[in-house]
Amino acid sequence: MSGLTSALRAHDLHVSLAGQEVLHGVNVSFVAGRWTSIVGPNGAGKSTLLKALAGLLPATGRIFLFDQALMAMGRQQRAQQLSWLGQNETASDDLRVWDVVMLGRMPHQDWLAAPSAHDHAVVETALKATQAWAWRERSLGQLSGGERQRVLLARALAVQAQVLLMDEPLANLDPPHQVDWLEQVRCLTAQNTTVISVLHEVGMALHADDLVVMQAGRIVHQGACADALTHRAVEAVFDKRMAIHSLEGQWVAVPKLPNDRAAP
Amino acid sequence: MTRSRTCAPVGLAFGLLLLCLLGVALGSAVGSTGFESWLNAGQDDVAWQIVWDIRLPRSVGACAAGALLGLAGAVAQGLFRNPLADPYLLGSASGASLGVAMALALLGGHPFATEFLIRLGLTGAAFTGAVLAVLLTLVLARGVQHTLRLLLAGVIVGVVLGALASLITLMRPDVMQGMQGFLLGSTSFIGWTSCLLMLCVLLLCLALAFAFSRVLDALTLGESTAISLGLPLAPVRVALVCVLALATGTAVAQTGLVAFVGLAAPHLVRSVVQSKHNWGVVLSALMGGTLLLAADLLARIAITPQEMPVGVLTAVLGGGYLLWLMYRSQAAGAQS
Numbered sequence: 001m002s003g004l005t006s007a008l009r010a011h012d013l014h015v016s017l018a019g020q021e022v023l024h025g026v027n028v029s030f031v032a033g034r035w036t037s038i039v040g041p042n043g044a045g046k047s048t049l050l051k052a053l054a055g056l057l058p059a060t061g062r063i064f065l066f067d068q069a070l071m072a073m074g075r076q077q078r079a080q081q082l083s084w085l086g087q088n089e090t091a092s093d094d095l096r097v098w099d100v101v102m103l104g105r106m107p108h109q110d111w112l113a114a115p116s117a118h119d120h121a122v123v124e125t126a127l128k129a130t131q132a133w134a135w136r137e138r139s140l141g142q143l144s145g146g147e148r149q150r151v152l153l154a155r156a157l158a159v160q161a162q163v164l165l166m167d168e169p170l171a172n173l174d175p176p177h178q179v180d181w182l183e184q185v186r187c188l189t190a191q192n193t194t195v196i197s198v199l200h201e202v203g204m205a206l207h208a209d210d211l212v213v214m215q216a217g218r219i220v221h222q223g224a225c226a227d228a229l230t231h232r233a234v235e236a237v238f239d240k241r242m243a244i245h246s247l248e249g250q251w252v253a254v255p256k257l258p259n260d261r262a263a264p
Numbered sequence: 265m266t267r268s269r270t271c272a273p274v275g276l277a278f279g280l281l282l283l284c285l286l287g288v289a290l291g292s293a294v295g296s297t298g299f300e301s302w303l304n305a306g307q308d309d310v311a312w313q314i315v316w317d318i319r320l321p322r323s324v325g326a327c328a329a330g331a332l333l334g335l336a337g338a339v340a341q342g343l344f345r346n347p348l349a350d351p352y353l354l355g356s357a358s359g360a361s362l363g364v365a366m367a368l369a370l371l372g373g374h375p376f377a378t379e380f381l382i383r384l385g386l387t388g389a390a391f392t393g394a395v396l397a398v399l400l401t402l403v404l405a406r407g408v409q410h411t412l413r414l415l416l417a418g419v420i421v422g423v424v425l426g427a428l429a430s431l432i433t434l435m436r437p438d439v440m441q442g443m444q445g446f447l448l449g450s451t452s453f454i455g456w457t458s459c460l461l462m463l464c465v466l467l468l469c470l471a472l473a474f475a476f477s478r479v480l481d482a483l484t485l486g487e488s489t490a491i492s493l494g495l496p497l498a499p500v501r502v503a504l505v506c507v508l509a510l511a512t513g514t515a516v517a518q519t520g521l522v523a524f525v526g527l528a529a530p531h532l533v534r535s536v537v538q539s540k541h542n543w544g545v546v547l548s549a550l551m552g553g554t555l556l557l558a559a560d561l562l563a564r565i566a567i568t569p570q571e572m573p574v575g576v577l578t579a580v581l582g583g584g585y586l587l588w589l590m591y592r593s594q595a596a597g598a599q600s
Contacts, residue, residue, distance in 0.1 A: 056491055079494025084488060089489060094484070096540075106478065111475075156366055159493075255468060
């Protein structure tokens with residue numbers, strides 16, 4: 001089993017945004033071929049950690065991608081191995097869906113080269129995988145929020161990187177397409193791709209292999225999703241206002257209403 | 265499928281190219297002496313001069329200046345991910361006019377002088393002014409992410425630099441008339457020297473913008489995504505700001521402040537075809553050329569025998585177009 005190689009790891013990561021330290025010395029390691037979800041309350045630094053891991057933020061500390069220092073890697077080499085799907089990035093409306101997804105092939109293309117037949121095939125596969133193939137001739141502006149999200153997911157898939165980082169990938173997706181996304185991620189990890197996602201919805205995050213629990217710029221727990229200790233850690237960072245139960249073989253998060261504070 | 269994807273831009277490019285040629289041909293035939301000069305150009309020396317030394321460079325120059333402005337507009341809108349990022353709105357125009365005012369005050373002469381060195385000097389001054397003004401706007405706006413801040417900073421830089429240019433003009437009455445013509449924008453003084461200069465810069469800027477068009481495409485998905493795709497964002501940004509300032513500065517130095525062409529051309533292109541930025545910059549240049557050429561023709565015949573400064577005409581037409589665009593997008597926003 002190659003299950004224990006680390007795909008991405010960070011040592012003593014500090015990140016400051018607008019003069020304020022947001023991450024206070026984070027140490028974390030993500031196992032290759034598994035899906036890890038980062039959870040925590042608002043303002044815990046989840047998105048900041050993900051961005052720093054992708055090398056998109058100035059950070060002090062060390063980050064290693066498959067045991068290579070991330071900052072020392074060539075731009076293109078890094079882009080081939082690490083794919084990024086951001087949250088709420090203003091995308092202009094004019095580009096055609098097909099061209100948007102083709103942008104994902106950029107790390108594999110020379111500067112002025114036309115896309116190869118292989119690039120076309122990969123884009124087609126990615127579009128079909130996210131059920132966005134039917135809109136390939138439309139522009140982004142003609143799509144709804146959820147449809148647009150599926151196109152952007154296809155763009156991230158088209159990179160065919162070994163590590164895929166996603167910030168709130170389920171935003172705007174309706175339940176059937178959330179399930180599609182889960183299947184997609186399972187399919188990726190089956191091909192030994194490492195998936196790291198930030199999800200604010202704990203119920204969805206509990207479907208991951210591993211959880212990283214964050215609070216106030218620090219990691220308070222990292223462990224398997226099925227582990228009871230992980231559940232307790234998640235409940236703790238959310239002020240015990242929610243509880244994790246088992247239901248038909250899945251973990252579900254349910255809100256915990258304050259019975260003791262009910263009106264007399 | 266692949267065919268339809270490239271057909272529309274190619275078709276539009278051919279159409280616009282044809283319109284440009286038609287416009288230049290028409291431009292060489294329209295004027296105070298009418299078609300006669302054109303028909304007599306073979307025998308009559310004066311008629312030949314009118315067609316070859318006045319009308320033809322003027323039409324070709326209008327087309328080239330329009331193309332530079334259209335190209336600058338497409339680059340600005342892609343670079344700043346903002347459909348309102350007209351090169352003028354970022355302060356480049358007032359920076360260029362300040363540069364020209366200073367050059368005129370130092371060198372003396374007329375802004376539409378024909379000597380090559382003076383032309384080059386004025387173009388250089390306009391370019392430097394445009395670059396510095398855009399940089400000042402970017403510094404004041406602390407980056408390009410915040411649309412409102414960017415536009416406000418552009419307005420502030422525009423007003424302050426414009427005031428400085430006015431001050432120089434006031435202190436040096438001999439440059440007043442030249443500056444007035446410059447501020448209104450006019451194509452009537454373009455000679456072959458200016459044409460040559462503009463065409464060279466146009467080719468250079470087109471090549472650069474075309475080479476960097478991938479970055480503009482990637483930028484539509486946001487900065488983080490563009491960086492994650494392995495693009496050298498910082499140096500390309502600098503290069504594109506230079507392209508933007510060079511194109512605007514060159515056009516402005518030859519024709520004065522012709523308004524709105526840079527803003528309207530990319531919008532018109534987008535309303536006709538969907539394309540990536542590689543076609544987008546080429547088509548916007550062609551569209552800008554066609555627009556200014558048409559405006560130049562109109563300016564010549566609108567109030568005959570008088571002639572209208574073309575900048576006045578583009579300001580009226582472009583302003584109207586912008587207003588319409590605003591109300592249309594408001595209506596679309598209300599619907600969705």
